[in-house]
Amino acid sequence: MYRKMRGLSRCLVVSALFLMPLLGVRAEERLRVVATTTQAADLVRAIGGERVALTALMSGGVDPHQYKPTASDIAAMNAAQAVIYSGLNLEGQFEKVFEALGQRMVRTYALSEPVLQAGFLLEEAHGVLDPHFWFDPRNWMLAAEGLAELLAELDAPNAAFYRANAAAYSAQLEALYGWAHSALTDSAIPEAKRVLITSHDAFRYFGDAFGWRVRGIQGISTVAEASVSDIQAVAELLAAEGIEVIFIESSVPRATVEAVIAAARARGVEVRLGVRALYSDAMGDPDKFGGTYLEMIVHNVITILQSFGYKVPPLPARLALSLPEDFQAR
Known part of the structure; x- marks a missing residue:
């Protein structure tokens, strides 16, 4: 509905x-x-x-x-x-x-x-x-x-x-x-692996729109810091579901993400950072790719796909965007 x-x-x-x-x-x-x-x-x-x-x-x-x-x-x-x-x-x-x-x-x-x-x-x-x-x-x-x-x-x-x-x-x-x-629900991406872990809980609409489960270390606001129990809970999730990638955000300090990686390692699980930070509450600078809304969403989608090793499809011509070399579809 x-x-x-x-x-x-x-x-x-x-x-x-x-x-x-x-x-x-x-x-x-x-x-x-x-x-x-x-x-x-x-x-x-x-x-x-x-x-x-x-x-x-x-x-x-x-x-x-x-x-x-x-x-x-x-x-x-x-x-x-x-x-x-x-x-x-x-x-x-x-x-x-x-x-x-x-x-x-x-x-x-x-x-x-x-x-x-x-x-x-x-x-x-x-x-x-x-x-x-x-x-x-x-x-x-x-x-x-x-x-x-x-x-x-x-x-x-x-x-x-x-x-x-x-x-x-x-x-x-x-x-x-x-x-x-289409890119994020491709059949090559197992549904069980469509899990996005980020610094704070900013991606629920993204997950709802594109069929991914999301989990933030902090809540929907960055004002309240993540607790030790928050960090341990996310580390346990990573270990239990075999999630290999976690993402920092461009506008949020990376300390909590690094704490989760350390907590996961203590459980015998190696977790790596995404290939780039994701844009969440703020876009990028105007002179960088990610400085407009269209670029921000494209940046995030490609970053997620590349971080997990999935295929990046070509952009539709209507978007009229030129991708930086390291974002090129491959």
Whole structure:
């Protein structure tokens, strides 16, 4: 049911979110937009293009769970016409800032809102909503369409521009999802071996989308450190299921992963690191492969496949991406 409702829900949810009137801008002006996370900034670039004057607060590799807004960040948000953020408490240090912005009539918008309204969010064991919704490209389509509607309301003369960009980007996301799903569910990968172990529990949407079991050493937030029992439990899982690879994340310190490897070795099991770090809460730097959402997902899929020694299929032409040499399909 979760998947069958997607096509119907998408149109209903995105249109329902934008019934309230918003102040527009003159056609010759660019919208002043601030985006919090690297993923949010990339989506604003994809949908807003040259019609948006974007200020991105976080850079590649920065952990949004722990990022505290600076004085210059707050000044930029106060001067913005819209502040775009991920939501679901991912930017946990921004709550009071967002409240203050609302009092100043600065529009704030959570990219997770259409996904929440569609009912596609996953819950942690204690009923907390998992904020890493972007790891399912189908959720990111909802986010793209929702953002296009927001920009269209703020800048009505250019509404067609934003909606056309969202449609083109969604077509790329569909191609990305199809490629990744085919690659990660290939018959050469035994279902019992489709297990992804990472620094923290950021990949549940990824696993749900692509048919892999996932386990993080830490929980869905990096604020709370992993306990000794967490480390021992993951080491026991590695030993019991014969999992040979564990992944660090670009925005999370590697100490807990190294502790798990040591605990597994104490059980007589050798576990190796993935060939590269995975991108999770933050994308890569703009000058590196992984600096856009499309590149981030491709980077992660290829890294997982190469780390386990599985085949990497060619990318669909629609993605228009050039792979670095060490990512080439083989």
